[in-house]
Amino acid sequence: MGYVENPRVDQQHLENLRVIEEPARSEADAMLTEQASLRQQQKELLTRAHAHSKAVSNRIQLDLLGDERLLLAKEATQNQAALDLERGRKLRESGIIADADFDRLQTQYDIAMKEAQAQEASVSAARAEADSAAKGIFIEPGYNEIDYSRQRFDDIRLRLADIDHSLAALQIQAQAAKEDLDKETQHAQLMTRADLISPISGLLWKLDAVNGERVGTGDSVAEFVDCEQAFVLVEIPQDRVPDLALGSQARVRLSGELEQRLGILASLTVDPREDENRKLAALPTRDHKGERTLVRVDLNPGDFHGECLVGRTARVLLSTNGSSIASRWFRRSF
Numbered sequence: 001m002g003y004v005e006n007p008r009v010d011q012q013h014l015e016n017l018r019v020i021e022e023p024a025r026s027e028a029d030a031m032l033t034e035q036a037s038l039r040q041q042q043k044e045l046l047t048r049a050h051a052h053s054k055a056v057s058n059r060i061q062l063d064l065l066g067d068e069r070l071l072l073a074k075e076a077t078q079n080q081a082a083l084d085l086e087r088g089r090k091l092r093e094s095g096i097i098a099d100a101d102f103d104r105l106q107t108q109y110d111i112a113m114k115e116a117q118a119q120e121a122s123v124s125a126a127r128a129e130a131d132s133a134a135k136g137i138f139i140e141p142g143y144n145e146i147d148y149s150r151q152r153f154d155d156i157r158l159r160l161a162d163i164d165h166s167l168a169a170l171q172i173q174a175q176a177a178k179e180d181l182d183k184e185t186q187h188a189q190l191m192t193r194a195d196l197i198s199p200i201s202g203l204l205w206k207l208d209a210v211n212g213e214r215v216g217t218g219d220s221v222a223e224f225v226d227c228e229q230a231f232v233l234v235e236i237p238q239d240r241v242p243d244l245a246l247g248s249q250a251r252v253r254l255s256g257e258l259e260q261r262l263g264i265l266a267s268l269t270v271d272p273r274e275d276e277n278r279k280l281a282a283l284p285t286r287d288h289k290g291e292r293t294l295v296r297v298d299l300n301p302g303d304f305h306g307e308c309l310v311g312r313t314a315r316v317l318l319s320t321n322g323s324s325i326a327s328r329w330f331r332r333s334f
Contacts, residue, residue, distance in 0.1 A: 021177035049149035074116040081109035227308035243320035
């Protein structure tokens with residue numbers, strides 16, 4: 001139907017809640033962005049550290065394989081030197097070679113044996129390094145990339161823990177501010193504007209307030225006619241009231257129609273013109289002298305097919321207790 005507005009509603013509290021809610025929400029969004037970025041960095045660092053660890057482990061395994069093969073070569077050289085030394089001993093005993101030649105064979109054997117022992121120690125060290133690398137532990141210097149990635153990963157993990165704690169507090173603050181803001185917004189909307197809803201479905205009969213007019217609590221804005229109730233008000237002399245019987249039938253013919261309709265004499269009422277709280281849109285005109293009484297005759301609303309007949313006149317025949325029938329043109333109102 002319409003609405004009323006109050007442009008002077010104080011919305012300062014609403015603005016204060018927005019000042020609290022918006023920064024908290026913005027800071028929480030910024031933390032979520034930082035959180036996503038740090039987690040992506042963590043993923044990249046893990047990938048890089050794993051790739052570098054795998055490359056270093058492969059290199060250590062290759063070094064170990066080379067050391068083991070070199071040890072086999074050193075042991076073969078040692079075995080050959082031992083054989084040469086044994087033959088030289090027999091030849092020296094037979095006087096075939098000189099002592100100097102035997103001493104040279106002895107020196108070659110000693111060198112081959114020391115080299116084999118040294119290579120065996122290298123192989124043992126390489127195996128220990130390979131075993132540690134397989135467990136993710138690198139015991140040799142020069143692996144700064146792996147150490148940096150792991151240290152950076154730990155730093156990010158600590159920062160993410162701080163963000164999770166701060167983010168939870170901010171989200172709680174922002175959610176609480178949003179709930180207060182929603183409640184205050186609804187309250188402000190109720191205080192700012194209100195839709196006017198008619199309690200009945202009927203015909204707009206009169207406007208008591210127009211656009212731009214100031215209204216207060218209890219003021220009338222518009223009046224409606226309930227067309228669902230069809231009745232006639234008949235004005236009769238008071239001395240004929242005893243002749244009437246409540247609940248008796250009456251015959252009604254609207255002005256301009258030939259068809260008569262049946263009604264029920266429902267009540268006798270005081271003159272609505274003297275009632276300050278009258279609920280009728282139209283009243284019978286007072287064109288007779290003397291004391292008069294209004295009689296209400298109810299009609300069937302279905303006989304009018306939704307047509308609103310407020311203000312039309314009718315001829316009404318009322319049944320009486322006596323032998324006569326009162327018949328007259330009366331003013332009436334639906």
